[in-house]
Amino acid sequence: MSLAPRAVLIHRTTEYEELVARHGTHGQAAFFLASRGRDVEEVADRHRRVRRALAEVTAAVPLTWRRTTVERADLERFLFAPEDLVVVVGQDGLVANVAKYLAGQPVIGIDADPGRNPGVLVRHRPRDAARLLTAAEAVGTGCDELTMVEAVADDTQRLVALNEIYLGAPGHQTARYRLGLDGDGGAAEAQASSGVLVGTGTGATGWLRSVWRERGSALALPAATEERLVWFVREAWPSPATGTRLVAGELAASAALTVTVESDRLVAFGDGVESDALRLTWGQTVRFGVCGQRLRLLG
Template sequence: MPAANDRKVVLVTRKTRLEDLIAKYLTAAQARFYVEHLGADFSDYQREHDVYQAERHRTVQTLEQWGRYQIIDRSFLPNFLFGPADIVVALGQDGVVANTLKYLDGHPLIGLNPDARRYDGILLPFVPDDLPALLREVATDKRGFKAVTMARATLTNGQVLHAVNELFIGARTHTSAVYEIAAGDHKETQSSSGLIVATGLGSTAWFKSIVNGSLAIAGAFGGQTEPASYSAQAWDSHALRFAVREPFPSRTSQVHLVYGELTGSERLSVRSLMPENGVIFSDGIEADRLEFNSGTEAQITVADRVGRLVV
């Protein structure tokens, strides 16, 4: 690979479970004592860590031969500025790819599986040994990619948050979320455990579990022996689906607008009625959230931004 290549590669990594334990208990020995004191197997934490570090080292060796590169932990993604020509590499799991993709704007993203025996790797079609050839092909636009539709939440104060899998809108705690929701000609006040707005990719994740659970419960009450079937959307489907979690009917809250689909320029409007603890976050990362308290309105739409996952 040419060391003088002008396209910088950004490698996104994550901390292992062992590193998180050491950050909490200060040393590996203390972490081991804590885990084994509870009767758990510490050796699995160590094996996972050793494999990830070995594959990280292998990946960095490739980048050193490439030329320009930078390594960041995924926790820094919300504040990181990618160059327009950057090639981005995420070193697994699937969640690292999703968390990275939503901060990109047309950048090619290569997902590397650091441990194929441990991770299914739906978004990780490659391993570190594949990287040298991949970089050459991506840098010269000779490698194909899969388009991934994103969701977008825009607040009245101008703040924006994108999602690759799903947006969660609700309360930070286990208290009920209270809000006004509107789609098309329908509008109502709801009290629920929050709502999920899923992309095509997200239709295979958290959203799928919500719908399948609801169908199974409804089928049991309806006397059906088998729940109704559920079909996921394509990753590049220009549509979003939303579902309300555990809506509660009362004198002031309704349960009619609990599921729907947004296509094209259609939008879902949600206005917070919560004085505190209201949040919007995406792809399971609550640390990177928008505050969603009384009076704040969110407009949920299909994003103009499209992810490019190298395949």
């Protein structure tokens, strides 16, 4: 007898909940915000919308299914099962946060606060949850296979991200390293910069796009399902010892960007989560490329 599907509802603590946890009561949180020219009701209204959305989605889960709820901070300790259907209730970034923990489970993105989120990954409304859960149970139905990026260090550390991976120095110091491309034919270039950003077509709707626009780059940004990455070096510094020849490019499915550390300490983290990072030091090499893993997002 096969197990009934399990709906895994992912959410994150709201700004209002964080404020009350920090200041103790609603009144103290209101006083704190008022002292800075803000109204607590603005934050509380968003909290109520998110909670209503979560309640509506929870009620839409079929009674014969199993269900569980996971807060974002607990994702790294949660064990996903092959039969899970993942429902993210929140912002686009929350889908990216959960992506690296999955192995092909379909994901439904529910926009908990329409009008504040771009809706790139949280594409649906809470009222659609019942229909979407039924559709997601049919394997392969209407899912986009979104490309992910990975970084693999020479000591077997590995990091996967949906949007982008950033490599740089902690604390915003200058990062020093040697950067090279597979099959480039030229020697790796020593660089000093604010770091290296490698991302996907999904990431090209966020941080990557801001760098691309600011630089006026002629690179064609990839689509979310395209097996191609783009990369940028941020603020490369030309000097007698460091160059600026390799500052942007693209990586096809089989290509890799290689960085050899020439600093006492560099870190690489994905999708803005600094707490989950590769820790790298002198002489270590890390390779960036298209990840074999995909995020299956219900369209």
